Amino acid sequence: MNDDRLLDIKNLQIWYRTYRGYAKVVNGVNLYVGRGEKIGLVGESGCGKTTTMKSIMRLLEKEIVHIPDGGEILFEGKNILNLPEREMQDIRRRKISMISQSPMAALNPVFKIGEQMVDIIKYSGLLESNNKEDMIEIARNAIKTVMIPDPDRILNSYPYQLSGGMRQRICIAMSLMTPRDLLIADEPGTALDVTIQDQIYRLLNELVKDKGCSLIMVTHSLGVARELVDRIYVMYAGDIVETCKTKNLFDNPLHPYTQGLLDCIPRLTGRGLSEGIYGYIPDYHVPTPGCRFYPRCKEAMEVCKNEKPPVIEMENEHYVACFKYVTENFT
Numbered sequence: 428m429n430d431d432r433l434l435d436i437k438n439l440q441i442w443y444r445t446y447r448g449y450a451k452v453v454n455g456v457n458l459y460v461g462r463g464e465k466i467g468l469v470g471e472s473g474c475g476k477t478t479t480m481k482s483i484m485r486l487l488e489k490e491i492v493h494i495p496d497g498g499e500i501l502f503e504g505k506n507i508l509n510l511p512e513r514e515m516q517d518i519r520r521r522k523i524s525m526i527s528q529s530p531m532a533a534l535n536p537v538f539k540i541g542e543q544m545v546d547i548i549k550y551s552g553l554l555e556s557n558n559k560e561d562m563i564e565i566a567r568n569a570i571k572t573v574m575i576p577d578p579d580r581i582l583n584s585y586p587y588q589l590s591g592g593m594r595q596r597i598c599i600a601m602s603l604m605t606p607r608d609l610l611i612a613d614e615p616g617t618a619l620d621v622t623i624q625d626q627i628y629r630l631l632n633e634l635v636k637d638k639g640c641s642l643i644m645v646t647h648s649l650g651v652a653r654e655l656v657d658r659i660y661v662m663y664a665g666d667i668v669e670t671c672k673t674k675n676l677f678d679n680p681l682h683p684y685t686q687g688l689l690d691c692i693p694r695l696t697g698r699g700l701s702e703g704i705y706g707y708i709p710d711y712h713v714p715t716p717g718c719r720f721y722p723r724c725k726e727a728m729e730v731c732k733n734e735k736p737p738v739i740e741m742e743n744e745h746y747v748a749c750f751k752y753v754t755e756n757f758t
């Protein structure tokens with residue numbers, strides 16, 4: 428194992444069982460996160476980002492999910508896919524936490540915030556004694572770190588009594604209240620308006636830096652990823668199509684899908700709305716044997732239709748999966 432890699436996903440495939448057969452969503456993903464590193468997973472809606480992240484937490488419903496043999500999710504060198512449930516619970520309690528897109532769905536509506544926070548502290552095993560006052564003090568401090576005034580009122584509130592932005596801050600506080608090695612933030616700004624989104628991203632960035640944990644930021648937006656992460660993975664329809672250091676992606680985007688995504692970032696140059704990327708994510712029940720972006724790609728060639736593109740290192744640690752570069756480099 429590479430010791431710098433806290434998480435190392437290798438050739439992961441995930442299929443959903445549906446009434447139409449298998450939806451073959453995640454298509455052999457390779458992705459790693461170093462200790463203390465911040466990475467971004469970027470791609471449009473439906474490309475499999477949440478599915479991949481839930482598999483790390485082992486939160487996918489067993490009854491409807493099939494993970495073909497050959498894939499691995501190594502966390503500190505152990506394959507999460509094979510761990511006994513007890514060890515997995517320990518990882519969820521102490522090592523990895525996840526902030527979901529919807530804070531309302533993440534919080535239990537029938538318990539006060541204080542009760543939910545105390546529960547997390549209790550089960551994390553952070554304190555030797557189960558002294559409730561000590562736990563409340565930790566919760567109070569966690570609320571202060573996410574910059575919500577009057578923590579005692581918050582502790583005594585039910586989730587419905589808080590605004591969307593406050594609820595998402597509480598979820599962040601909960602996920603970083605006890606020490607963690609890895610935080611997965613799955614589009615934490617989605618349910619919020621843009622000014623609050625911005626505050627949430629800044630806050631997350633500062634907290635992750637403070638605590639020194641690794642971060643996977645899942646987002647639709649390359650703009651958000653640019654501000655927050657060291658490296659970016661671009662995902663399209665269950666495939667990682669390009670990955671490199673953040674700066675390289677903006678200086679030298681290689682995959683036609685990445686170029687299309689970059690083109691979708693609004694600019695203040697008065698050129699109006701971009702054309703976007705023509706077409707839709709494919710039907711995962713009938714996946715093409717070739718490049719999944721082929722039907723939407725302006726530069727597609729005959730070979731793209733039937734063969735999966737190889738992953739090519741174009742510059743230092745800048746990888747792209749596209750036949751365009753095979754032809755350029757090898758003919």
Ligand SMILES: Nc1ncnc2c1ncn2[C@@H]1O[C@H](COP(=O)(O)OP(=O)(O)OP(=O)(O)O)[C@@H](O)[C@H]1O
Nearest residue numbers: 443445450452471472473474475476477478479491
């Ligand atoms: N429980 C499920 N049963 C069947 N299909 C599912 C299930 N959950 C997700 N999918 C399908 O898997 C695909 C990927 O969904 P996923 O939520 O992982 O994408 P995403 O990239 O996170 O999208 P978004 O950004 O909108 O959250 C979609 O086609 C979705 O319909």
